[in-house]
Amino acid sequence: MSTNVDPLVLDFVEWVARAPRRHAEVIETWRTSCPRLTIWEDAADAGYVTRTAIGGAGLVVAVTAAGAQLLRDNGRCIG
Template identity: 50%
Template sequence: MILDFLEWLSGGPRPYAEVMDVWRTSCPRLTVWEDALDAGLVARRAGEVALTPKGRERLAGAGRP
């Protein structure tokens, strides 16, 4: 599911509010947003969320754009 999240962000930064609307969860088993942020795969800057170089590498390593 993290790869799905990273792929969703791969087109460019998205507003933080949109990311939270789509990906926030209260289920302790589905911590996609938190896991990606903790792993340094995404970063939040100036109200936007974007892939980091590490996130792009993770996508490329999985054969995703």
């Protein structure tokens, strides 16, 4: 069953699901100058991804159980 969610949020969550990403990589890759495009913040606010401090790696962004379920519900792959 498909969940009504922004396709870019799905793309972002799928990208993170392939492998946890360093916070700096997320910011660099998904940076935008448009204040209306807050894809990664929207995904975090919805509980699809989380930021965790990992010793030696700094902040890491990873998919949550809710994010994995979102991907499954929408026929997307999970890493």
